[in-house]
Amino acid sequence: MSTRKTPLLKLLTRNLFRRIEFFIFLLKNLLSERHFLYVACVLVALSCSLAVVVLKTFAHQVFVIAQSVNSVLNLPYLNTLLPIIGILLTIFVVRNVLNGELEKGSSRILYAIAKKNGILPRKQMYAQIITSSLTVGLGGSAGLESPITITGAAFGSNFAQQYHLSRKNRVLLVGCGVAAGIATAFNAPIAGVLFAIEVVLTEVSIGAFIPIIIAAATGALMGHIILSQDILLDFSLEKNFSARHTPFYILLGVLAGFISVFHARQFRRVEAWMSHLKLKGYRRGLFGALLLSVLLFFFPTLFGEGYESIKTLATAHPEELLSHTLLDPYKNKQWVLILFVGATLLIKSIATGLTLGSGGNGGNFAPSLFVGSYLGFVVAKTVNYLHLAHPLPVTHFALAGMAGILSGLFHAPLTAIFLIGEITGGYDLMVPLMIVSSVSFAVSRQFEKHSMDVKSLADKGEVYTEDKDRNILQSIEVQRLVVRGVKTMQPTQTVEEVVQLFSTNAQRLIPIVDGQQVLLGIIDFERVKTYLFNPYRVKFMNLNELITQPEEVLLLQDPAEVIMKQFEESGKDCLPVLDKGIFYGLLYKVDLLENYRKRLNEMVID
Secondary structure: OHHHHHHHHHHHHHHHHHHHHHHHHHHHHHOOHHHHHHHHHHHHHHHHHHHHHHHHHHHHHHHHHHHHHHHHHOOOOHHHOHHHHHHHHHHHHHHHOOOOOOOOOOHHHHHHHHHOOOOOOOOHHHHHHHHHHHHHHOOOOOEOHHHHHHHHHHHHHHHHHHOOOOHHHHHHHHHHHHHHHHHHHHOOHHHHHHHHHHHHOOOEOHHHHHHHHHHHHHHHHHHHHHOOOOOOOOOOOOOOOOHHHHHHHHHHHHHHHHHHHHHHHHHHHHHHHHHOOOOOHHHHHHHHHHHHHHHHHHOHHHOOOOHHHHHHHOOOOHHHHHOOOOOHHHOOOHHHHHHHHHHHHHHHHHHHHHHHHOOOOOEOHHHHHHHHHHHHHHHHHHHHHOOOOOOOOHHHHHHHHHHHHHHHHHOOHHHHHHHHHHHOOOOOOHHHHHHHHHHHHHHHHHHOOOOOOOHHHHHOOOOOOOOHHHHHHHHOOHHHOOEOOOOOEOOOOOHHHHHHHHHHOOOOEEEEEOOOOEEEEEEEHHHHHHHHOOHHHHHHOOHHHOOEOOOOOEEOOOOHHHHHHHHHHHOOOEEEEEEOOEEEEEEEHHHHHHHHHHHHHHHOEO
16 A cells, blocks of 8 residues: 555656646746746745754754653763764764765855855755755754755755746855855844855846845745744843943953964864874774764863853853753852853864864854853953952853854854844944944964955855955856967977968967977067068078067966966066976966956955
């Protein structure tokens, strides 16, 4: 009976999807390009929002179940075992379901935009959901937001590919998916819009804001309807901002900047150390998971995303963080709580590095909020404990700290300001959020030019940065611009043959090569034309008198940025190109500039 129903169910599902696809194609034909784009951003946002709901609900339910088991069975350290299971299951899925490949980190979105015209693999629509839910849901010390943004971007990219949209609209839908993901996860539509613009899209016009806003609003609405308040990260403020606390907010911003740099570098060190281990596959996963379990034994709040412990900090009894820890007997001592929270925020980068380096999947967005809230708590609690000033509102400083670390790590101050503003349900903290975020961003930029997620790719020129000219040059494929089939000559040929070649060919540069096509020199028409118009000189001159060494030689592997600099320094309009020491072709400056102009028009998303 069941064997008959299964094919029938598959057939009905397939027919349903075909009808939906037909309907969408029909809409595309009936609507204008702009109006269809509005429909597309809603559909992408709905798909992404449902993925976020599944992901967040699963992670939250695992946390609740684990805490219930701990309480009922009196097993306070059961949480130390779950991450081992989660990481090993993640590795199993990657190896057996995803063919051993999983692209982690939101930097993959930027790489896809810069190098692949916004095309992301289809499997990214489900790979991130499965793997991150196993890793983070079962206690891996990372966040779900990075997998959420990749999933949203993949939905946008593949929708655009399915319905044959242009590159501009494809990249725009990638941004819409990202905005919808962040908006759903935090019920923060403005933060979703700003994150897409600050982090993902380098060049947008005013017209591009509308689809992104629609997608973010759709995502936030879905999250508000489906996700419960227990899952969402939200706070309520009881006190208003006091200007006399401004110096301490500045201090928090400075500390947040330095902690951001520390977290980013420490995370990279741990992840690199794990990658260089001789252990592979399950053995590496087990080794890293065991180290993570040791950290969780001493610091249970490192379990999972950590949003529950962030909420605990904002309550009247933050000492509950010490429950089910070795410090439980001392939880009424404030200085013990301060030291515990301070140590935890410093160790978080190690825990996240072990989680991802051992084979788990997740991101650093949630850890940044975790570290920021703990930092703000430590600053406010320390000042209050030492009676250094009028009592500081601990909750306010915890929230401002979240904005500070988020701004310092991701170089996205506007996202940080409005995200915290939205999850608090108001903008009473707007001034301190602006202070802490801007100061942290300024301090972090002094030591790290790029945000932590894109630093390695930015250094290699594989993602877009705030340098617009460099972004455009990086996107130019120089090999396609090189003119092949160029007429060459050998040093044994005559001047008469040079005259014949120049008079019958538009080529104005003749490469002189040997039998192995090694470049020996060039004959530049502009330099020798006075000789060639003199029949006497042509008859009695030797070819070697016309040959000169090129002022610059281009290498096929050189990026467009380097090649453009060589054109500027030489002052030439055409230069020879070599590939592994062999003459390859000629590159004209006018072709490079024309491609630059074309790419500039493509990059502006409207």
